[in-house]
Amino acid sequence: KNEVEQSPQNLTAQEGEFITINCSYSVGISALHWLQQHPGGGIVSLFMLSSGKKKHGRLIATINIQEKHSSLHITASHPRDSAVYICAAGAIGADGLTFGKGTHLIIQP
Amino acid sequence: GAGVSQSPSNKVTEKGKDVELRCDPISGHTALYWYRQSLGQGLEFLIYFQGNSAPDKSGLPSDRFSAERTGGSVSTLTIQRTQQEDSAVYLCASSTHPGTSNTGELFFGEGSRLTVL
Numbered sequence: 489k490n491e492v493e494q495s496p497q498n499l500t501a502q503e504g505e506f507i508t509i510n511c512s513y514s515v516g517i518s519a520l521h522w523l524q525q526h527p528g529g530g531i532v533s534l535f536m537l538s539s540g541k542k543k544h545g546r547l548i549a550t551i552n553i554q555e556k557h558s559s560l561h562i563t564a565s566h567p568r569d570s571a572v573y574i575c576a577a578g579a580i581g582a583d584g585l586t587f588g589k590g591t592h593l594i595i596q597p
Numbered sequence: 598g599a600g601v602s603q604s605p606s607n608k609v610t611e612k613g614k615d616v617e618l619r620c621d622p623i624s625g626h627t628a629l630y631w632y633r634q635s636l637g638q639g640l641e642f643l644i645y646f647q648g649n650s651a652p653d654k655s656g657l658p659s660d661r662f663s664a665e666r667t668g669g670s671v672s673t674l675t676i677q678r679t680q681q682e683d684s685a686v687y688l689c690a691s692s693t694h695p696g697t698s699n700t701g702e703l704f705f706g707e708g709s710r711l712t713v714l
Binding site for chain 1: 630632638639640641642645653655656688690702703704705706707708
């Protein structure tokens with residue numbers, strides 16, 4: 489069974505700070521997703537990656553397959569980045585994703 | 598439509614009643630997923646459809662839960678004899694690729710919030 493652990497569970501930072509959210513998983517995966525969920529809002533897919541690094545605007549996602557670890561970074565954080573960030577891993581041969589419990593991020597002005 | 602559409606957005610029902618939740622995926626998306634998110638909990642996988650067939654039903658929590666998809670498009674999730682522990686937000690997502698072994702980006706609906714009294 490694939491276990492997905494995220495850290496930290498909660499994170500409060502000041503505007504402009506560099507943010508890192510970590511995700512570890514326990515089995516071989518075919519893809520790892522980073523998702524964003526705003527309070528009362530829907531879920532938006534930020535990244536899907538299976539190796540290396542992806543960048544979109546101020547967001548960067550990296551994955552280390554050997555270490556079974558991924559990180560989501562936010563540069564020059566802004567209050568509008570406040571949301572729950574969820575890591576989800578698709579195990580090889582499985583169709584469903586296993587989700588982490590999410591990281592609740594608050595960026596204070 | 599422009600995105601994944603779910604209905605109803607909110608449903609309050611009495612324990613023991615049946616409920617039906619609907620998901621209308623993005624046109625052309627062959628893969629459709631149902632998840633649920635209970636209060637304070639993470640997302641839980643329920644079922645995956647590729648076209649009209651459901652190769653993975655492993656996440657359905659009990660035989661009171663069933664889902665179908667017709668015409669490779671709209672899907673309905675049915676919960677029979679609802680219990681209070683069924684209260685959650687039920688989310689639907691679709692993608693262009695079949696399964697997570699070769700998946701494309703997932704597009705989520707806004708969810709259906711179910712409250713069982």
